[in-house]
Amino acid sequence: MKKCHIAYLACTAAVVGAGLGAAPPVPSHKTHVVHPGQSIQKAVDAAKPGDTVLVTAGTYRESVTVTTPGLTLRGVGPSTVIQPSAKKPASTKPSNAKKPASTKPSNAKKPSNAEKPSNAEKPAGSAKAADSCAKAGNGICVEGTKNRRLKDVTIASLKVTGFAKAGVSAVSTDRLTVRNVIASKNGVWGIAQERSLRGVFRWNTARANGDAGLFLANTITAEEGATDTKGAVVDHNRLEDNRIGITVRRLRNLTVERNHVTGNCAGLFVVGDENKPRAGALTVRDNRIERNNKYCPKTARLPFLQGSGIVLTGAEDTLVTRNTIRNNVGTSPLSGGIVLFKSMVGATSERNRISGNTLRGNSPADLxxxxxxxxxxxxxxTCRSSKPAGLC
Structure with a gap:
């Protein structure tokens, strides 16, 4: 009887073990390594969700488009450099060559819809998408669609420089992470994002870009109310020698903290207007913003810029706290340490709270x-001067 009981327990353990063994295997993620002379885009196209494309040290002259969720595109630091293509590829289509006569039989059967490849069979990242990214003047494009945001992409540890528009451009993303990226000498933005949620921008350097080093917006192509970012974070970045260090345009619910912003024409802009919902409901804290005294001429939207620390224009319910703002000096209507200014369409700023900041040496005034x-x-x-008097 005892032997039967032992045999029964052994059988039961075997059945349970077999059941546990039937659990689905954990998918393995692959690392695709790219060396100088190889195409980053080809590696991105070959990658599956969760994979990493590791780009080794070297200079890569191409634009790259990412449309695969969960992908990590990572270099090995500043020695991984992405620049524009040295020259446009020559057309392979003869300009006046006579088309060959068709060899297709006149009664050849057309392929049925079932025989045609479906859109699902096409690679997510394609040469056409990369070409579109390049033609728009961007370096790295992270692209979702209007109806489906691209989730959980990471761009890290590389340098992107010399592009006509943006070094890194992201549209319709969710939980995009950009970290340890150097974006320098790009024609418009260093790193830019629009129509996106929960982005994290951390430990990046944006230097000598034509407009904002870091640009976050609801959209740049339409007049719309502010977007709730669901908690985007701009943290520990260095922004220097740009037109504007950081621009947050028509957004809500994000945090800009612990950044060092220096040597720009203006440090940080929070931009809103009369659209609904209004821009604001965000936090700007613990940043160091100093000597943003570069001169930038006026544009169709803004007067000339020089000596602006933090500017709030057309924003509401924004907390600006514990920032150190020093030696921002200029004579622009937007000059000063922390400036509240009507938007360019006359929308006022309301219910903003400026508290606990340390300001010194800003002109025409700290506040x-x-x-x-x-x-x-x-x-x-903590400040010495304000316009009007009595704000310190």
């Missing part, structure tokens, strides 16, 4: 409020 909006408060700031 400047030329806005007529209601409910803006200045409290607990």
């Amino acid at each position: 400047v409020n030329t806005d007529t909006g209601k409910g803006n408060t200045f409290e607990g700031n």
